[in-house]
Amino acid sequence: MKRTRRLAIAVAIGVLGSLLAACGSDSDGASSSGSGELTKVRFALDWTPNTNHTGLYVAIAKGYFEDAGIDLEVLPYNNSYPDTLIDAGSAEFGIGFQDTTTVAIASGAKVESVMALIQHWATAIGVRADDDDIQSPKDLDGKTYAGFGSQSEGKILQTVIKNDGGTGDFKSVTLGTSAYEALYSGKVDFTVPFMTWEGIEADLRGEPMKYFKYTDYGFPDNYAVTVDGNTDWMADHPDVTKAFVGALQKGYEYAQANPDDAAQILIDQNKDVLTNTDLVMKSQEMLAADYMLDDDGKFGTQTEEQWAALGKYYYDQGLLTDANGDALTEEPDWSTFFTDEYLSS
Numbered sequence: 091m092k093r094t095r096r097l098a099i100a101v102a103i104g105v106l107g108s109l110l111a112a113c114g115s116d117s118d119g120a121s122s123s124g125s126g127e128l129t130k131v132r133f134a135l136d137w138t139p140n141t142n143h144t145g146l147y148v149a150i151a152k153g154y155f156e157d158a159g160i161d162l163e164v165l166p167y168n169n170s171y172p173d174t175l176i177d178a179g180s181a182e183f184g185i186g187f188q189d190t191t192t193v194a195i196a197s198g199a200k201v202e203s204v205m206a207l208i209q210h211w212a213t214a215i216g217v218r219a220d221d222d223d224i225q226s227p228k229d230l231d232g233k234t235y236a237g238f239g240s241q242s243e244g245k246i247l248q249t250v251i252k253n254d255g256g257t258g259d260f261k262s263v264t265l266g267t268s269a270y271e272a273l274y275s276g277k278v279d280f281t282v283p284f285m286t287w288e289g290i291e292a293d294l295r296g297e298p299m300k301y302f303k304y305t306d307y308g309f310p311d312n313y314a315v316t317v318d319g320n321t322d323w324m325a326d327h328p329d330v331t332k333a334f335v336g337a338l339q340k341g342y343e344y345a346q347a348n349p350d351d352a353a354q355i356l357i358d359q360n361k362d363v364l365t366n367t368d369l370v371m372k373s374q375e376m377l378a379a380d381y382m383l384d385d386d387g388k389f390g391t392q393t394e395e396q397w398a399a400l401g402k403y404y405y406d407q408g409l410l411t412d413a414n415g416d417a418l419t420e421e422p423d424w425s426t427f428f429t430d431e432y433l434s435s
Contacts, residue, residue, distance in 0.1 A: 128161035129330050134172035134184030135164060139360040141286065141373040142185065142207060142315050145342025147356045154340050158333040173201050176320045183334065186318035189242065192401050195427050196410040196418060200321045203428040204335050205390040207342060208286075208314035208381045211304050215250065216283045218273065219298035224280070227302050228256030233279035235262045236269035243282065245407050246309065253308040286381065290372045310399035313392060314381070316428075324432075335432035342382070343389050349378040390433050398424040 135143065146164070149155055155162040165181055172184030173191055177199040186203055194201055217224045224230060227250050237243055248258035265272055269281040270288055274297045283289050285301065292299050305311050317338065324331045345352035353374035357364045364370050384391045401424050404410050410418045 127159055128156065129159060129327075130161045130163060131155075131183065131330065131334050132163045132165055132181040134170075134175045134181040135167045136172050136185040136187075137167050138363050139356065140364070141353070141356065141370060141377055144352050144356045144374055144377075145207070145345040146338060147341075147359050148344050148352050149337050149341025151355050151359060152341070152344070154337040155334070158337040160330070160334055160337060162334075173199055173318055176201050176318055179320060179323070181320075182323050183317055183319045186316040188313040188316060188397065188400060189404075191316060191318055192397075192404055192427065193410060196401075196404075196412070196422055198413040201318050202321045202324070202426070203313070203316040203392060204319050204324075204331070204430075204432050205317040205339060205342075206313040206384075206392045207316060207390075208377065209384055210314060210381055211312045212284050212286050212314040212381060213282050214285055214289075214301040214303045215247070215280055216273065216289070216292075216299050216301050217280045218276070219300045221279065227251045227254040227307055230260050230280055231256045231258070233260050235260050236265045236272045236278040236281040237262050238266055238269065238282075239264040242404070242407075242409050245409070246304070247282075249403075250302070250304055250307045250309055286373050286376050287369070290376065291366075291369055294366075294368060294372075310403055311396055312400050313396065316392075332432050336434045339390050339434055345374065346378045346382045346389055349374040391430055392428045394425050394428075397427050401427070 133146070139147065150162065150164075165175065165184070171190070172181065173186055173194040175181040176184050177194065183204070185207075186201070188203070188206075191201060191203055215227060215230070224233070230247070230251050235244075235247065244262060247260070251258045251260070263272075263278065265278075265281075269278070270283060270292070272278045273281050274292070274295075283292070283299075283301075289299065289301070317335075319331065350371060353371045356374070357367055357370055383389055401410075402421065405418060405421050408417050410422070412418060
């Protein structure tokens with residue numbers, strides 16, 4: 091759930107990918123598990139289990155992967171960004187994010203998004219509700235932002251502030267996950283919480299907040315959480331890819347339609363990690379109601395329009411580089427960054 095480290099880590103994808111590739115794996119990145127006809131597929135998490143992963147754990151608990159002929163191995167988060175593992179062939183699939191996946195693919199990573207788990211930005215600018223000096227983003231000029239160290243976050247905030255009529259000039263301190271405590275205590279003026287986690291957590295803690303959504307101020311939308319796959323492996327294993335995506339899609343569709351039951355399944359499988367059951371329940375309910383379905387009520391779909399809108403912003407801001415770290419001089423073909431071909435209708 092924590093989106094706070096994503097873009098900073100993405101900068102290192104190329105280097106880490108090379109190192110991980112050197113560690114070696116079997117020739118096609120997957121193998122027979124030895125249990126009947128099941129095929130081993132490795133899935134990399136981006137953080138400890140949370141409601142971004144509910145559908146995955148539903149699919150595991152209900153046997154959807156086994157029914158699809160898949161022996162799924164969940165790789166716990168270990169400080170390596172999932173797209174790095176996927177690109178290196180150390181995982182066939184994993185959690186991604188449109189913003190950082192855009193950076194990874196632009197730099198040459200063999201990665202493609204196969205499913206959108208969250209259709210929109212789940213991040214927003216957050217300020218304390220009792221801060222009367224801040225009524226809209228333009229009021230953030232001269233204020234102090236508690237950030238997470240990525241190059242893009244500052245540019246995004248500047249754009250939103252300028253779109254609201256401000257100058258985009260503010261102070262910034264890098265605090266990581268300590269940003270939220272700093273905001274609650276009044277040591278900083280704003281940060282960018284995940285609405286479906288930190289936003290709910292603030293309510294449960296009795297920390298009243300108000301939020302400014304990026305898209306309300308002319309900023310492109312974003313598939314906040316995706317599932318990414320290794321392009322070479324998927325090309326070599328189209329049937330297994332179709333089976334995997336179908337089983338995972340079924341799990342997430344169940345989670346969207348049955349949020350409380352799905353949240354309990356997630357909790358039951360991760361009792362040592364997910365001890366705040368109210369947070370998990372409310373988070374899954376919010377995701378199901380507001381974030382998981384597209385405008386036509388379908389789950390998982392992606393459009394070139396949305397990939398291109400955010401991608402062009404990153405390109406225009408000079409945030410996309412090639413494998414050598416040089417800024418791209420030509421806008422990529424955004425249709426190659428994602429595919430819906432493996433989704434079930």
